[in-house]
Amino acid sequence: MEMIYGNKLKVLRERTGFTQEKLGEYIGVTKQAFNHFENEYTIIPIKHLNDICNYFDVSLDYIFNLTEIKKYDNYSKVIHTDLMVKRLKEFRKENKLSQEKLATILNVAKGTIGNYESNRGIIATPFLYTICKKYNISADYLLGKIDSPKYLNK
Numbered sequence: 674m675e676m677i678y679g680n681k682l683k684v685l686r687e688r689t690g691f692t693q694e695k696l697g698e699y700i701g702v703t704k705q706a707f708n709h710f711e712n713e714y715t716i717i718p719i720k721h722l723n724d725i726c727n728y729f730d731v732s733l734d735y736i737f738n739l740t741e742i743k744k745y746d747n748y749s750k751v752i753h754t755d756l757m758v759k760r761l762k763e764f765r766k767e768n769k770l771s772q773e774k775l776a777t778i779l780n781v782a783k784g785t786i787g788n789y790e791s792n793r794g795i796i797a798t799p800f801l802y803t804i805c806k807k808y809n810i811s812a813d814y815l816l817g818k819i820d821s822p823k824y825l826n827k
Contacts, residue, residue, distance in 0.1 A: 677738045678722065678802075679713040685729045686711070700724045716798050719816070723752055733812040734825060737802055740811075745819045756817025758792045764810060779803055 686696050697707035700721045709715035717725075726733055727750045734740045765775055765786075772786040779785075779800045789796050796804075796815070805812045809826075813819045 678717065678736045679711050681736045681738065682711045682717075682725065685725075685731070689729075696725070696728075699728060719752065719795050719798050719801065722798060723750075723816075723818075733816065733818070734805070737805060737812055739805055739809075740825050745813060745822075747819065748813065749818045751818070752795060753817030754792050754795060757796065757815060758790055760815050760817065761796065762790055764804070764808070764815065768808060775804075778807070 686693070692704075693707045693711065694704035697704045700707070702710075702721065706715070710717040710721070722733065722736065726736055731743045732740070732745055732748065735743050764770075765772070770778070772790070773783045776783040776786050781800065785800075788794055801812050801815065804810065805815070805825075809824050811819065811822055811825050814821070814823045
């Protein structure tokens with residue numbers, strides 16, 4: 674699956690004059706690891722992506738190119754996993770998706786969805802992106818960083 678956060682990362686990084694090495698240090702990875710994230714050779718974990726969004730004061734939705742809104746009012750810098758669990762379940766029910774059906778859409782084991790909904794890990798970046806892109810729902814909302822908007826209009 675092609676994601677599209679790499680270009681946004683590069684543009685934000687270059688506008689500030691940061692090197693890949695310096696931004697990598699900020700999020701706790703090597704220059705090479707950051708280079709792989711920026712070029713999308715490796716998928717950046719949500720934790721690191723959130724750190725970058727917080728540093729540049731932009732939304733995950735903006736980084737994912739789901740909206741041109743760079744920053745939401747009343748946003749939290751923290752991923753609230755308790756809200757993520759609740760909102761992921763609500764999202765599934767609103768869209769009449771069983772855990773099995775969502776797992777099929779994301780091409781993962783049903784247990785993976787169960788783990789997310791039992792707060793045994795933050796949803797993986799490609800799964801979050803796929804859900805948000807397919808259902809036009811905000812990544813920031815799903816992760817409990819904002820309360821609205823829930824659904825996006827590009």
